[in-house]
Amino acid sequence: MDRLAYLRALGITPWHLRASQPVSADPPVEPAEPAEIVDSMAYQPVQTSDLQSIDLTALRHHVSQCQACELHQTRKHTVFGEGHHKVDWLIIGEAPGADEDREGQPFVGPAGQLLTQMLRAIGLAREEVFITNILKCRPPNNRDPKVAEIHACHAYLDRQIQLLEPKIIICLGRVAAQALLQSELAIGKMRGQIYHLGRQQNIPTVVTYHPAYLLRSPREKRKVWEDLKLARAHLLSLA
Numbered sequence: 476m477d478r479l480a481y482l483r484a485l486g487i488t489p490w491h492l493r494a495s496q497p498v499s500a501d502p503p504v505e506p507a508e509p510a511e512i513v514d515s516m517a518y519q520p521v522q523t524s525d526l527q528s529i530d531l532t533a534l535r536h537h538v539s540q541c542q543a544c545e546l547h548q549t550r551k552h553t554v555f556g557e558g559h560h561k562v563d564w565l566i567i568g569e570a571p572g573a574d575e576d577r578e579g580q581p582f583v584g585p586a587g588q589l590l591t592q593m594l595r596a597i598g599l600a601r602e603e604v605f606i607t608n609i610l611k612c613r614p615p616n617n618r619d620p621k622v623a624e625i626h627a628c629h630a631y632l633d634r635q636i637q638l639l640e641p642k643i644i645i646c647l648g649r650v651a652a653q654a655l656l657q658s659e660l661a662i663g664k665m666r667g668q669i670y671h672l673g674r675q676q677n678i679p680t681v682v683t684y685h686p687a688y689l690l691r692s693p694r695e696k697r698k699v700w701e702d703l704k705l706a707r708a709h710l711l712s713l714a
């Protein structure tokens with residue numbers, strides 16, 4: 476069974492996805508191990524229906540108390556996200572790292588500093604965007620999030636998007652892009668086009684590389700610049 480089939484089998488709420496261009500085939504990611512599926516059944520995912528009537532402040536508190544997956548056992552802080560509650564831009568990364576776990580804020584380490592520079596390059600201050608992650612707790616040793624953890628945490632991001640009503644979403648890195656777009660494609664195949672996320676909202680979404688990857692591969696910064704310009708141009712076209 477491939478990764479998408481696993482996601483469906485787990486009952487992950489599907490996002491409405493509409494790409495501006497057909498998505499081409501690409502080598503699939505490694506399928507999840509069966510043991511991961513066994514793990515996943517031990518979690519009781521947060522239910523979207525439990526969050527429907529709460530605002531962002533209450534949602535932040537809900538996250539801070541969450542024990543829906545095993546990551547609550549090793550976290551120092553939950554990382555809900557930061558930014559104003561009414562913003563045009565929503566930035567979604569993968570999961571908190573060590574610095575973020577310690578401080579309870581997203582993107583505060585070297586990757587966060589690079590993200591700040593990336594935003595400045597298109598004329599945005601961090602205060603003008605909302606930044607969050609797919610997971611609200613740090614996976615130990617910065618390992619990739621498990622499918623079961625993404626499943627357990629998914630409703631929080633879903634509710635954040637509903638409440639924030641961003642005009643555009645920037646998806647940082649492979650894990651976030653594959654989870655949000657329910658795709659197996661390599662990130663190089665996903666970037667460079669506009670997707671639309673959300674069941675009703677159809678929020679324009681652009682995929683680009685994670686700043687942590689750019690720290691290791693600085694030559695890819697040019698591609699991120701192109702992706703951010705694509706997002707900005709699309710947003711301006713909507714005005």
Ligand code: SF4
Nearest residue numbers: 541543544611612628
């Ligand atoms: Fe809850 Fe998400 Fe943290 Fe898991 S990662 S404990 S689901 S807030």
